[in-house]
Amino acid sequence: xxxxxxxxxxxTGFMGAGKSEAGLAVAxxxxxxxxxxxxxxxxxxxxxxxxxxxxxxxxRTLEREIFREFLGSKEDFIISxxxxxxxxxxxxxxxxxxxxxxxxxxxxxxSFEVAAQRKRDxxxxxxxxxxxxxxxxxxxxxxxxxxxxxAAHITIDANRPVEDVAAEVxxxxxxxxxx
Numbered sequence: 001x002x003x004x005x006x007x008x009x010x011x012t013g014f015m016g017a018g019k020s021e022a023g024l025a026v027a028x029x030x031x032x033x034x035x036x037x038x039x040x041x042x043x044x045x046x047x048x049x050x051x052x053x054x055x056x057x058x059x060r061t062l063e064r065e066i067f068r069e070f071l072g073s074k075e076d077f078i079i080s081x082x083x084x085x086x087x088x089x090x091x092x093x094x095x096x097x098x099x100x101x102x103x104x105x106x107x108x109x110x111s112f113e114v115a116a117q118r119k120r121d122x123x124x125x126x127x128x129x130x131x132x133x134x135x136x137x138x139x140x141x142x143x144x145x146x147x148x149x150x151a152a153h154i155t156i157d158a159n160r161p162v163e164d165v166a167a168e169v170x171x172x173x174x175x176x177x178x179x
Contacts, residue, residue, distance in 0.1 A: 006073065006074055006076050007103070007104075008073075009026065009030075009032070009077070009104050009106055010081060010103045010106065011078060011106050011108060012085060012086050012105060012107055012151065013109060013110060014110060015083045015119060016110060016115030016116065017083070017110040017158045018162050018165055019036075019080040019083075022080075022158070022165045022166045023078050024078075025163065025166035026078050026169045026170055029170045030078065030170060030173070032077055032078050034080070035070040037063060037066050037070070037085060038081075044062075044066070063085060067085055067095055079103070083144070084144075086147075087147035096150075096151050100151075104153045104176055104177070105154070106153065106155075107148045107151060107154070108165065109148070109155050109156065109157055110158040110159055112141045116134065116137065119131045154169075
């Protein structure tokens, strides 16, 4: 009897790319479990903005534990990550290696202007410190683009409505897994 390894789709990209919404829609379409690492972090440890930037190392350590928990699940999962989970300086390389070894990394590529507008329109008015200063946010955005490209098995244009993005992610994952 052949053991079937659970499938993991890891949705990543910059803040405002639509990772949480698209990840949930993809999981629902595929019949997979869904985990949003930022939401799980906040449920367990409180608001992320309480950690950044002063306690970034602690945040990244706790974030890594959550990420690895879902990667290690014996169920099929779509994991929506935080924007720095796979690309930060502290644990990103290890997280990226784990993601590549265990799952399929899907980068939602978004323009800075679309990401910034989505954060401005966010009804929760997320208080991520990087979007308080547009110049810092743009610099962070630009510094991460090549890292996202290196992390990706699949890249999806996320400058569109979330349902369109989710449909394309499902199609791309199924094609990748069946190839």
